[in-house]
Structures are given as structure tokens and as C-alpha cells.
Amino acid sequence: MTSGRKAPRRLSIFGSTGSIGQNTLDVVQQLGGRENYEILAVTGNDNVDLLAEQAKSVGARLAVTANAERYDALKAALAGSGITPAAGVSGLAEAADMDADWVMASIVGTAGLQPTLSAARMGATIALANKECLVSAGDLFVDAVRKGGGQLIPVDSEHSAIFQSLDEDQRHAVERIILTASGGPFRTWSRAEMANVTAAVARAHPNWSMGLKISIGSASMFNKALEMIEAKHLFDIRPDQIEVIVHPQSVIHSMVGYTDGSVIAQLGSPDMRTAIGYALEYPQRPALNVERLDFARLSRLDFEAPDEQRFPALRLARVALERGGLQGAIMNAAEEVAFHAFVEERIGFLEMADIAEAVMDLMISTGAASSMDDVFAADAEARHRATELVATRDKAA
Numbered sequence: 001m002t003s004g005r006k007a008p009r010r011l012s013i014f015g016s017t018g019s020i021g022q023n024t025l026d027v028v029q030q031l032g033g034r035e036n037y038e039i040l041a042v043t044g045n046d047n048v049d050l051l052a053e054q055a056k057s058v059g060a061r062l063a064v065t066a067n068a069e070r071y072d073a074l075k076a077a078l079a080g081s082g083i084t085p086a087a088g089v090s091g092l093a094e095a096a097d098m099d100a101d102w103v104m105a106s107i108v109g110t111a112g113l114q115p116t117l118s119a120a121r122m123g124a125t126i127a128l129a130n131k132e133c134l135v136s137a138g139d140l141f142v143d144a145v146r147k148g149g150g151q152l153i154p155v156d157s158e159h160s161a162i163f164q165s166l167d168e169d170q171r172h173a174v175e176r177i178i179l180t181a182s183g184g185p186f187r188t189w190s191r192a193e194m195a196n197v198t199a200a201v202a203r204a205h206p207n208w209s210m211g212l213k214i215s216i217g218s219a220s221m222f223n224k225a226l227e228m229i230e231a232k233h234l235f236d237i238r239p240d241q242i243e244v245i246v247h248p249q250s251v252i253h254s255m256v257g258y259t260d261g262s263v264i265a266q267l268g269s270p271d272m273r274t275a276i277g278y279a280l281e282y283p284q285r286p287a288l289n290v291e292r293l294d295f296a297r298l299s300r301l302d303f304e305a306p307d308e309q310r311f312p313a314l315r316l317a318r319v320a321l322e323r324g325g326l327q328g329a330i331m332n333a334a335e336e337v338a339f340h341a342f343v344e345e346r347i348g349f350l351e352m353a354d355i356a357e358a359v360m361d362l363m364i365s366t367g368a369a370s371s372m373d374d375v376f377a378a379d380a381e382a383r384h385r386a387t388e389l390v391a392t393r394d395k396a397a
């Protein structure tokens with residue numbers, strides 16, 4: 001290594017059993033595994049067999065299942081390994097307290113906020129896949145990382161692309177950032193066609209292989225809505241500087257436009273391991289075995305304006321950005337409830353955005369957050385109100 005920065009040696013992976021978590025372990029393995037990194041903690045939820053297998057293969061010190069009811073099963077799966085099992089909120093807190101140099105924050109949803117925040121306060125560099133942390137807690141989360149003394153490095157492919165394309169010395173010359181969106185499986189569908197789709201249909205993403213929540217969020221473009229708010233907090237820019245462009249091939253991961261008319265983009269195969277490796281070895285670029293772009297075979301890149309009529313989530317993100325305060329936390333919490341209701345076939349696909357919008361409007365007078373307690377309170381109230389709205393629409397009841 002030529003830079004003065006030491007590679008992060010002590011890692012924890014929150015959400016190791018998920019799509020990002022598994023890709024992170026693959027990157028760690030590709031970059032030397034145990035020879036170069038010490039894994040402190042891995043965490044998962046229901047799938048304790050995979051969690052135990054991961055913990056053993058990387059020699060983790062602690063393995064945590066967020067589901068306290070799975071503790072005994074985890075303990076049994078780890079028997080004789082010397083790896084400490086833990087469970088529930090206290091188990092996640094234990095993992096966050098281990099003083100890692102680098103933490104992959106890849107728990108899905110708001111469940112990731114508390115452990116990631118704790119790790120940030122301990123001073124870990126946070127590789128952030130869990131965009132919900134920034135959407136909910138916004139600048140409070142950024143401040144926590146800064147005060148902890150660590151760094152916040154985006155893992156979301158769009159934000160990694162912007163991070164890589166943003167010339168910090170020329171911040172004054174940044175005019176806009178352009179988030180690319182694949183458009184998801186329903187890019188060309190009418191609202192009538194989307195009205196009756198099931199989760200099984202909605203989760204089939206054309207380019208990326210991902211967890212359930214983000215796959216559904218790609219279909220509704222709610223994921224892009226979260227990413228707009230994520231970008232605002234990560235890059236400290238005004239909402240009117242954030243653009244979205246639909247780019248079905250997912251080759252350009254996002255772009256930064258400058259005052260001289262230049263646009264700098266980051267391109268690559270749709271493989272999260274590039275962004276994960278970049279976050280792990282930053283500012284170095286690691287050598288990774290991922291598919292290389294073959295431009296002759298690609299032959300073309302397409303672009304379309306996003307359609308906020310068919311994908312109202314994009315409009316809701318603008319509303320949340322304009323209103324500011326806790327509207328991001330409220331939108332995120334309400335949509336998380338609506339997402340679960342959709343997966344359980346209690347509401348339809350289009351109703352997810354309806355519920356998020358209704359809860360945002362009901363809570364429009366909620367003030368700004370002065371502490372994390374305000375964030376948790378707004379999150380809880382939005383969940384409560386969304387749950388009530390789901391009940392009035394429930395198809396299964």
C-alpha cells in the first residue's frame with residue numbers, strides 16, 4: 001500500500017446473511033480473508049444456520065441473531081467453535097460495541113439504525129448500505145459518524161458512483177448529481193397493469209440480484225426515492241441539485257455534473273462487490289474478480305425521463321425533501337409498514353405509495369429532529385398510523 005492509510009483490519013458485518021452481507025464476505029475472501037482481516041462480529045436474523053456457517057468460515061468472535069427466539073438454535077449451531085452466540089437488541093448492541101475499524105451496515109430497514117449508530121459513535125468507519133439510516137436520521141446520523149471520528153463511505157451503487165466522481169477540491173463547481181435508475185421490472189407498465197401484481201412478480205429485478213425489500217423498492221421506485229434523500233445527506237447538496245434519470249442497462253451507476261458542463265460518471269457491471277470493495281479499501285482500489293464491461297457487446301446505453309405519475313414515490317421524495325425535518329423518517333417508516341403489508345398480500349402494489357403519502361400528510365406538522373429520540377418517536381408514530389391505514393384497506397381481513 002502506498003497511501004498512509006492502514007487497511008481496515010478489524011471488521012464487523014451487520015446483516016452478513018443478506019445479499020450485501022454475503023457479497024461483503026465474498027470481497028473479504030477475495031482480498032485475502034483471514035490473512036488480511038480479523039472479523040469481530042457477524043449478524044443475521046432468522047437464518048442462523050447460514051450465520052453460524054459464515055461465523056465459522058471467517059473465524060468471527062461473535063455471531064448475533066436479531067431474533068431472540070433463534071438464540072438456542074444459533075448456540076447449538078456454534079457449539080464447540082469458540083464463537084460467542086448472542087441475540088436480540090442487546091446482542092446487536094454487543095456487536096456494535098466491539099470497536100471495529102470498519103463496519104458494513106447492511107441490515108435491511110430501520111432495524112439497522114440503532115446498531116449502526118452505536119458503531120458510528122464508537123468511531124468505526126461505516127460502509128453504508130443501509131440507506132434507511134440516512135433517510136430517517138439524516139444529518140444526526142452524519143454528525144454521529146463525524147463526532148465518532150470515523151468516516152461514512154457509501155455502498156449503495158449510485159452513491160458509491162457519486163462518491164467516486166465527486167472532486168472534493170471542486171465542490172463549489174458541482175452543479176448537480178444525477179442518480180441513475182434501472183426503472184425496475186415495471187418500467188414500461190401502466191398503473192392498471194401494476195395494480196394487481198404480487199410480490200413474486202415485483203421482486204424479479206432485470207439487472208441486480210438483491211434482497212426482497214430493495215427489489216420491491218426498485219419496482220415501485222421507492223428505492224430511488226430513498227436514494228434521493230440519502231444523496232442529500234451524504235453529499236450536502238440542495239434538493240434541486242438532485243436529478244434522476246432512468247437508464248435501463250444499469251451500466252452508468254450515477255454521475256456528477258460540474259459548472260463547466262462536464263459530467264463525470266462511474267460505470268461498471270451491475271455487481272455490488274465493486275462498491276463494497278471500494279468502501280473496504282478506500283482510498284485504494286482493490287483487485288476484484290467481477291465481470292468487466294464489454295462495450296462492443298453493450299453497443300448502446302439508453303436513457304429516459306422518470307415518470308412521477310406512474311411512480312409516485314419519486315414525487316414523495318421531492319415532497320419529503322422540500323418539507324425537510326422528520327418527513328424522511330416518516331415516509332420511510334410508513335412505507336416499511338406498507339411494504340410488509342404488500343408482501344403479505346394485504347394491500348396492493350400501488351397502495352404502498354398511497355399509504356406513505358397519507359401518513360406524511362397526517363404528520364406534516366411534526367417539527368425537525370433535535371435528537372435521535374425525536375427520530376425514534378416519529379418513526380413509531382408513522383408506523384402506528386400506517387398500520388391503521390393498512391387495516392382499513394386489508395384485503396385479507
Ligand code: NAD
Binds near residue numbers: 015020105111212272
Ligand atoms: P437482505 O434482505 O438480503 O438482507 C438483510 C440482512 O438484514 C440479513 O442479514 C437479515 O438477516 C438482516 N435482518 C433482517 N431483519 C432484521 C432485523 N429486524 N434486525 C436485524 N437484522 C435484520 O437485504 P439486502 O438486499 O442485503 O439489503 C441490505 C441493505 O442494503 C438495505 O438497506 C438495502 O437498501 C441496501 N442495499 C442493498 C443493495 C443490494 O444489492 N442488495 C444495494 C444497495 C443498497
Ligand code: MG
Binds near residue numbers: 156157158227
Ligand atoms: Mg442503489
